[in-house]
Amino acid sequence: MSESNMVQRYTPNERGNHWIVAVCFVLAACSGLALFHPSFYFLSAVLGGGPWSRILHPFVGVLMFAFFFVIMARFWNLNRINDADRKWMQRVRDVIMNRDEGLPEVGKYNAAQKYLFWTIVVCLWLMLATGLVMWRPYLAEQFPIWLIRISVLVHALAAFVLITGIIVHIYSAIWVKGSLQAMVRGTVTANWAKAHHRAWYREVTGK
Amino acid sequence: MSALDITARSATTTPSPGVRQTAEIAKLIDESKCIGCKACQVACMNWNDLRDEIGTNVGVYDNPNDLTSNSWTVMRFFEVETEPNHLEWLIRKDGCMHCDDPGCLTACPAPGAIVKYSNGIVDFVSENCIGCGYCVAGCPFDVPRISKKDNKAYKCTLCSDRVAVGQAPACAKACPTGAIGFGTKTDMKGYAEKRVGELKERGFKDAGVYDPQGVGGTHVMYVLKHADKPELEGLPRNPEVSPMVSFWKGVTKPIAAAVMGLAVFGGFLHYVTVGPKEVDEADKDRSDSEKEAV
Numbered sequence: 001m002s003e004s005n006m007v008q009r010y011t012p013n014e015r016g017n018h019w020i021v022a023v024c025f026v027l028a029a030c031s032g033l034a035l036f037h038p039s040f041y042f043l044s045a046v047l048g049g050g051p052w053s054r055i056l057h058p059f060v061g062v063l064m065f066a067f068f069f070v071i072m073a074r075f076w077n078l079n080r081i082n083d084a085d086r087k088w089m090q091r092v093r094d095v096i097m098n099r100d101e102g103l104p105e106v107g108k109y110n111a112a113q114k115y116l117f118w119t120i121v122v123c124l125w126l127m128l129a130t131g132l133v134m135w136r137p138y139l140a141e142q143f144p145i146w147l148i149r150i151s152v153l154v155h156a157l158a159a160f161v162l163i164t165g166i167i168v169h170i171y172s173a174i175w176v177k178g179s180l181q182a183m184v185r186g187t188v189t190a191n192w193a194k195a196h197h198r199a200w201y202r203e204v205t206g207k
Numbered sequence: 208m209s210a211l212d213i214t215a216r217s218a219t220t221t222p223s224p225g226v227r228q229t230a231e232i233a234k235l236i237d238e239s240k241c242i243g244c245k246a247c248q249v250a251c252m253n254w255n256d257l258r259d260e261i262g263t264n265v266g267v268y269d270n271p272n273d274l275t276s277n278s279w280t281v282m283r284f285f286e287v288e289t290e291p292n293h294l295e296w297l298i299r300k301d302g303c304m305h306c307d308d309p310g311c312l313t314a315c316p317a318p319g320a321i322v323k324y325s326n327g328i329v330d331f332v333s334e335n336c337i338g339c340g341y342c343v344a345g346c347p348f349d350v351p352r353i354s355k356k357d358n359k360a361y362k363c364t365l366c367s368d369r370v371a372v373g374q375a376p377a378c379a380k381a382c383p384t385g386a387i388g389f390g391t392k393t394d395m396k397g398y399a400e401k402r403v404g405e406l407k408e409r410g411f412k413d414a415g416v417y418d419p420q421g422v423g424g425t426h427v428m429y430v431l432k433h434a435d436k437p438e439l440e441g442l443p444r445n446p447e448v449s450p451m452v453s454f455w456k457g458v459t460k461p462i463a464a465a466v467m468g469l470a471v472f473g474g475f476l477h478y479v480t481v482g483p484k485e486v487d488e489a490d491k492d493r494s495d496s497e498k499e500a501v
Contacts, residue, residue: 035316035339037460038218050317050337051358096477098484136340137358148344149451152314156455160463164470171474176484195486 007193007204009182017070018183024064025166031057032159058135065128072121078108079118085111100195108200112172116165123162130155208324208371215323217315229325233392234365234376235399236300237430238440239406239414240386243268243282243298250381251280254366274301276354279363280378287439297432299440300378300387303350303363305329307423310448311360313456314345320360327392327426328365336360345456347422347446365426395428402430421447 010018027046031053034044044053047060087104088095088111095103095112109117130151133143140148173179178192193201201207211227252258259277262270268284280302289295309329312321320335321342331342331351338358342351351360366376374380375389388395399416406414415434418424433439 035341037464038220038316038318039464041218041316041318050335054337054339096481098481100484134340134344136338136353137355140340140343145344145349146449146451148340149449149455152341152344153451153455156460156463160467164467167467167470167474171471171477174474174483175478178486189486189488191486191488191490196484 005190006187007190007201008186009188009193010186012186014071014074015183015186017067017074020067021064021071024060024067028057028060028064029159029163029166031060033163036156036159054136058131061127061131065124068120068124075109075117079114081111081114085114089115105199106197107203108197110197116169119165120162123158123165126158127155127162130158208326208328208367212324212326213322214325215309215312216319217312217321218318227325231325231327231392232365232370232390232426233327233395234305234379234427235388235390235395235430236427237386237388237399237402238297238299239402239411239430239432240384241282241298241300242384242386243284244383245270245282246381246383247300247378247387248278248280248282250377251363252278254369254377255279255364274350274352274362276352276356276359276361279303279361283441285440289433289436289439295432297440299429299442301350301441303329303365303427304348304422305363305365305426306347307425308448310345310347310422310452311342311351311362312345313448314341314452316341324367326370328367328370329426330364330367331360331362333359333361345448345452347443347448363427392424392426399428399430403434406430406432417442419443419446421445 030043030046033040034042034046034050034053035057041050044050047053047056084104084106088106091103092112094100095110132139133151134140134148134155143151173183176196178188182188190201190205193204211224212229213223214225216223257277257279259271259275262272264270265272269281271278271281274281280300283299283301285297285299287295287297305327306329307327309321309323312323312329315321316339317335317337320332320337321329322332323329336359338353338360340353340360342360343349343353351362353360366374366378369376376387379387379389388398390398396416396418399418403414403416411432413433413435415431417429417431417434417437429442431437431440431442437444
């Protein structure tokens with residue numbers, strides 16, 4: 001595989017940014033799941049036990065949001081949903097069954113990736129807002145109990161949606177061979193780009 | 208009270224020990240006998256070795272002004288007009304109600320940080336407390352307080368250490384007018400009904416017992432002169448574990464946990480049945496027309 005066969009998909013800055021968010025997500029998810037249901041309480045060990053999970057979780061969460069905010073700003077326009085995306089979504093069953101022939105051309109992101117992006121955006125904003133309301137010992141005392149009750153519920157629901165979304169995100173990187181390299185080394189093969197993101201390939205190579 | 212007597216334990220999904228039977232106990236606070244002397248507050252501090260910071264006078268008798276991590280019981284004073292031109296001074300000893308269905312225990316995510324004993328006492332096991340404050344959100348009576356010193360939750364223990372050796376709680380022992388009774392819940396209910404009858408004879412036609420069923424009944428009960436209007440004294444009329452909390456802690460979470468697990472397993476199944484999407488890298492000239500033609 002020669003260098004010329006490779007197409008740049010993510011810059012070093014984008015990769016670093018993504019992986020900071022990813023590490024924060026794993027730490028926040030483990031410590032959060034520990035409090036989510038007793039069956040996950042063993043995961044509190046990841047951050048050093050129950051009290052340390054309670055102490056560190058909000059800081060990790062805010063750090064994740066801060067770095068995700070940059071990703072959000074970077075990729076906002078690339079994730080606008082258009083007509084081609086709606087057509088693509090109608091054939092999502094074929095995509096799942098690996099029957100990719102004749103799918104509408106895809107830009108840098110396909111419709112499922114875009115919907116995931118917006119899911120993460122909504123969930124993280126919700127989790128930031130509700131997380132600040134329930135943050136002890138710093139902020140929770142400023143808020144009425146009814147608001148804290150709504151917040152813990154919304155925080156848990158948003159976390160569930162986010163974690164399920166990220167499970168799909170991680171599996172997609174395992175499923176679609178050649179994707180992981182884009183986020184690790186920054187490049188994909190020309191054939192990968194042609195197969196999965198033809199419109200984007202044409203745009204970056206002019207071919 | 209030993210580990211054998213724990214009938215409910217926070218963040219625990221298997222049954223607690225249940226072979227041993229003990230009588231349910233209760234504290235009965237008879238508002239009509241209370242003179243507001245605060246001996247109960249002093250006894251509570253004394254027995255539990257608590258010293259709150261000296262606060263400031265806020266213009267009412269309440270001192271301290273609210274429950275804190277160091278003040279587990281507080282006398283609250285209410286000046287109310289129950290009828291026009293009829294001023295009444297109501298005094299209520301506030302503190303943990305020791306609910307039979309404790310919202311704090313339901314909300315707590317730390318295994319074993321909150322336990323309920325078979326005699327009805329709800330106790331915080333501080334070594335397991337992680338300081339998240341969910342008990343505060345779960346309590347229908349706004350009782351638990353998080354200490355600024357150690358970030359752990361505190362509240363009245365119903366003197367579980369005294370009760371364990373057959374003693375009445377310190378507040379009940381200290382009360383000079385007998386306004387705080389302590390005994391089995393059955394006895395206390397019987398005595399409360401008697402007191403309600405006496406109050407009705409004295410003209411308090413709405414006197415009654417406060418043992419709210421929305422939280423399964425409580426192990427701290429009140430005889431109220433105006434039981435039809437508990438909110439006169441800052442008590443919720445129908446306290447219950449907030450639907451928000453029961454939804455958050457109820458069926459939602461096991462289902463959500465299962466869905467997340469299934470999502471992971473679903474991915475694995477998809478990989479071994481449908482398989483990965485691979486691009487043939489040997490195909491040097493993946494034609495541009497190939498896609499468009501189909």
